[in-house]
Amino acid sequence: MEKIYTLQTASILHAEVNEKEYRDNFYRNTESDGFQVRVIPILHYGEKRLRMQFPYNEKVLDLIQKVPDCRWSATMHCWHVPDSEESVKHISALFPKCICSTAGRKDDIQTTSSGTISNEFQGKNFAKEKELFIAENIPIKEYRRYLKNKRYSESTIESYCTSVTSFFGYLLKPPNQVTIDDFQDFNYRYIVEQGLSRSLQNTVVSALKLFYKKFSEYKLDLEIMERPHRQKKLPTILSTDEIKRMIEVTRNIKHRTIISLTYSAGLRMSEIIGLRLNDIDSSRMVIQIVQAKGFKDRAVTLSPKVLILLRKYFLAYKPKTYLFEGQVGCKYSSESIGKVIKKAASRAGIRKRISTHTLRHSYATHLLEAGVDLRYIQVLLGHSSSRTTEIYTHVSNRSLSAISSPIDRLLDDDIGQGVTEYV
Numbered sequence: 001m002e003k004i005y006t007l008q009t010a011s012i013l014h015a016e017v018n019e020k021e022y023r024d025n026f027y028r029n030t031e032s033d034g035f036q037v038r039v040i041p042i043l044h045y046g047e048k049r050l051r052m053q054f055p056y057n058e059k060v061l062d063l064i065q066k067v068p069d070c071r072w073s074a075t076m077h078c079w080h081v082p083d084s085e086e087s088v089k090h091i092s093a094l095f096p097k098c099i100c101s102t103a104g105r106k107d108d109i110q111t112t113s114s115g116t117i118s119n120e121f122q123g124k125n126f127a128k129e130k131e132l133f134i135a136e137n138i139p140i141k142e143y144r145r146y147l148k149n150k151r152y153s154e155s156t157i158e159s160y161c162t163s164v165t166s167f168f169g170y171l172l173k174p175p176n177q178v179t180i181d182d183f184q185d186f187n188y189r190y191i192v193e194q195g196l197s198r199s200l201q202n203t204v205v206s207a208l209k210l211f212y213k214k215f216s217e218y219k220l221d222l223e224i225m226e227r228p229h230r231q232k233k234l235p236t237i238l239s240t241d242e243i244k245r246m247i248e249v250t251r252n253i254k255h256r257t258i259i260s261l262t263y264s265a266g267l268r269m270s271e272i273i274g275l276r277l278n279d280i281d282s283s284r285m286v287i288q289i290v291q292a293k294g295f296k297d298r299a300v301t302l303s304p305k306v307l308i309l310l311r312k313y314f315l316a317y318k319p320k321t322y323l324f325e326g327q328v329g330c331k332y333s334s335e336s337i338g339k340v341i342k343k344a345a346s347r348a349g350i351r352k353r354i355s356t357h358t359l360r361h362s363y364a365t366h367l368l369e370a371g372v373d374l375r376y377i378q379v380l381l382g383h384s385s386s387r388t389t390e391i392y393t394h395v396s397n398r399s400l401s402a403i404s405s406p407i408d409r410l411l412d413d414d415i416g417q418g419v420t421e422y423v
Contacts, residue, residue, distance in 0.1 A: 160211075
């Protein structure tokens with residue numbers, strides 16, 4: 001038997017819930033704005049949930065978030081609550097005037113044969129809606145062309161376009177209707193609440209400022225778009241023994257060469273996958289890094305031991321264009337290299353959280369500890385500013401090892417003497 005609830009408030013909201021074994025649809029209308037909130041049963045990571053779909057409205061959002069276990073889904077781009085009788089009761093409790101009704105909206109019901117809408121179906125349906133809105137309202141193609149003409153790097157172009165698309169896809173508002181409050185809401189709901197990084201937040205600010213400066217007649221007060229405070233994090237550094245263990249436990253010649261070359265020359269991920277065969281100059285014992293970050297060329301030293309490894313690797317794999325190639329002859333992917341590094345670290349018994357860039361950090365730190373001048377390290381790493389390179393002075397043991405803690409002068413060598421296991 002179907003049960004249909006009509007939930008009303010005096011002047012704010014009107015809602016209908018059509019409940020069967022699975023709820024088919026749930027509507028809520030504001031009398032002032034005249035828009036509709038749709039609540040649709042879905043399967044989200046195998047869990048039955050109710051998807052809340054509505055144009056952004058703070059009053060509606062505040063009410064929805066009072067439902068227990070209300071969550072934001074970054075994949076579906078919506079708020080969702082448990083698909084349960086308890087959720088319906090909590091929603092009902094949010095409205096002081098609740099009456100029964102037999103009115104339904106069967107024409108708008110969207111179900112699969114099982115009576116629920118699959119996560120995949122919902123994702124595709126909403127993605128099409130968002131894609132259509134972006135195509136009709138946001139000059140994203142022109143924005144991408146502008147970035148290419150300005151010779152931004154491919155990764156920056158992709159990051160900026162994705163940021164702009166995500167922003168307007170979240171709001172579903174054209175540029176001339178967006179307010180600073182919308183930006184603040186996106187910043188908090190989409191980035192901060194989802195635990196996304198400060199660097200992504202900074203990228204969004206940069207992308208939107210450039211977009212509004214070049215592609216919108218409607219000008220936001222861009223200075224109000226504040227950037228997040230920068231974190232001052234020290235890089236993770238591996239010891240020379242840990243680097244050695246990573247290399248030794250890696251039996252695959254290609255993988256061992258990738259790890260050894262990355263560490264021996266302090267290369268970035270993009271530099272490793274972009275190396276071509278003719279970039280290895282064995283006669284001068286240098287590696288030519290062409291158009292690296294910031295569109296800069298530089299030369300780094302080629303280790304004689306790594307050259308021996310490179311020759312063995314070349315004979316085994318015979319790459320055609322790039323030094324490290326995938327199965328179809330294209331560049332080796334960054335994802336594959338990342339997996340190689342993490343697998344080697346795991347096999348070597350290293351529990352630190354590391355990435356490919358950790359090898360670069362370790363290279364610079366080990367050079368500093370060996371007495372190499374900071375200026376030379378800056379050149380080898382390709383840093384424009386010495387301030388960037390100076391971070392390694394904070395993690396180097398060369399200076400720290402000469403400093404003893406005051407406790408070492410207070411206590412005997414056997415600091416554990418006289419300690420009992422239990423009180």
